[in-house]
Structure formats: C-alpha cells, structure tokens
Amino acid sequence: DVVMTQTPPSLSVAIGQSVSISCKSSQSLVYSDGKTYLHWLLQSPGRSPKRLIYQVSNLGSGVPDRFSGTGSQKDFTLKISRVEAEDLGVYYCAQTTHFPLTFGSGTKLEIK
Amino acid sequence: VQLVESGGGLVQPGKSLKLSCSASGFTFSSYGMHWIRQAPGKGLDWVAYISSSSGTVYADAVKGRFTISRDNAKNTLYLQLNSLKSEDTAIYYCARRDFYWGQGVMVTVSS
Numbered sequence: 001d002v003v004m005t006q007t008p009p010s011l012s013v014a015i016g017q018s019v020s021i022s023c024k025s026s027q028s029l030v031y032s033d034g035k036t037y038l039h040w041l042l043q044s045p046g047r048s049p050k051r052l053i054y055q056v057s058n059l060g061s062g063v064p065d066r067f068s069g070t071g072s073q074k075d076f077t078l079k080i081s082r083v084e085a086e087d088l089g090v091y092y093c094a095q096t097t098h099f100p101l102t103f104g105s106g107t108k109l110e111i112k
Numbered sequence: 113v114q115l116v117e118s119g120g121g122l123v124q125p126g127k128s129l130k131l132s133c134s135a136s137g138f139t140f141s142s143y144g145m146h147w148i149r150q151a152p153g154k155g156l157d158w159v160a161y162i163s164s165s166s167g168t169v170y171a172d173a174v175k176g177r178f179t180i181s182r183d184n185a186k187n188t189l190y191l192q193l194n195s196l197k198s199e200d201t202a203i204y205y206c207a208r209r210d211f212y213w214g215q216g217v218m219v220t221v222s223s
Contacts, residue, residue, distance in 0.1 A: 039211055041156075047215075048205055048213045048214065048215050048216050049156065049205070049211075049213050050213065051210070051211040051212065051213070054210060054211060092155070092156060094156070094211070096209075096211075099161070099169050100158050100169075100171050100172070101146070101148075101161075102158070103156040103158070104155075105155050106155050
C-alpha cells in the first residue's frame with residue numbers, strides 16, 4: 001500500500017498568515033495516463049470532507065484562490081495564503097492513483 | 113452534485129446492514145464511486161470502489177464481508193455490510209470518483 005506521510009500534524013496560525021502542509025508518498029503517484037492523482041481535502045468541524053485541490057494543482061469548484069497545490073512524483077505541498085477563520089479544520093492529502101486508496105493522517109489547522 | 117447516504121444505525125456484531133447513497137445533479141452511470149469510512153475521532157479509511165461498468169475493488173479489511181453495488185436506473189450506490197465487527201463502527205461516506213462527498217451515515221456495531 002502507498003503510505004502518505006503528512007506534516008505537520010497541527011498548525012496554529014493567525015488570520016492573514018500563510019501556511020504550508022507537506023505530503024510525501026512512498027511511491028510515485030503518476031498514473032499510466034501521465035496524470036498524478038493527488039488531492040487535498042478539508043474536513044471542517046462536524047462536516048464531511050470537501051475537495052479543495054485535485055490532481056496536484058487544480059482548484060476545486062468554489063474554492064478560493066488562496067489555496068494552491070504544487071508538487072510531483074512523491075512530494076506535494078498545499079499552501080494557504082492569507083488564512084481566514086473559515087479555513088479551520090483538518091486537511092488531508094489523498095492518492096487515488098493506486099488501489100487501495102490511501103490518505104495522509106491529517107493536519108489540524110487552528111486559528112490563534 | 114449531491115450525494116445523500118442512508119441506512120445506518122446500531123447493529124449487533126455478526127449482523128448485517130445495507131447502506132444506500134442517492135446521487136443527483138450528474139450522470140450517475142458515467143462515474144465510478146467509492147465508499148470511505150471514518151472511525152470516531154480517526155482519519156479516513158477507503159472501503160470499496162465500483163467503476164461505471166460495475167467492476168469492484170475492496171480494502172483487505174472488508175473483502176469477503178462487504179459488497180458494493182449500484183443501480184444506475186435508480187441513481188443509487190449501495191454497500192452491503194455482513195459479519196459486522198466492532199471495528200467497523202464509523203461514519204460511512206460515499207464519494208464520486210473525483211472526490212465529491214456525501215454527508216455520511218453513522219454505523220455503530222455494538223452488543
């Protein structure tokens with residue numbers, strides 16, 4: 001199984017600051033079609049997960065452009081510029097290149 | 113895109129339950145679908161996948177006990193859960209192949 005190592009496990013940031021979350025996979029996430037199926041999700045308190053970024057860097061529908069994703073092969077980063085109060089929750093990376101699908105352990109973002 | 117799960121509840125170990133996921137707002141028959149679960153206070157755990165042509169893949173932890181299926185005429189995804197164990201206690205989410213998620217349904221396995 002592909003192991004997804006996500007860091008840090010938690011962050012405490014002030015409104016307006018920028019933060020980055022890292023996700024490293026134990027195998028390349030490039031599929032045979034040449035695409036990389038690495039996604040970022042946000043689970044706000046008491047809610048189901050919501051897709052933020054798909055295929056490394058594509059912004060999900062309705063997601064503000066303060067969110068951005070970069071990376072390739074086995075090393076990926078989610079950046080949140082100008083954090084807002086609504087951004088609090090747990091962020092997960094997920095890979096859908098290989099079965100079984102696997103997820104990072106999550107990064108809990110708290111607002112100072 | 114809207115996905116609405118139903119069918120959860122409290123069930124005794126060894127018993128069965130069937131979850132449903134009603135889909136709307138897109139052409140259901142064209143998309144593969146996942147079931148993903150989250151134990152209380154824990155992270156996300158993939159359960160099963162069914163392709164648009166009804167090919168299936170399962171996590172090792174549920175293989176032989178759970179069955180994923182779909183009814184394209186009813187725009188509905190299913191998960192049959194048999195031989196339930198306490199460790200199957202979780203919120204079960206259905207998700208479209210490209211990770212649109214439902215709101216989830218709670219399954220509690222306890223005597």
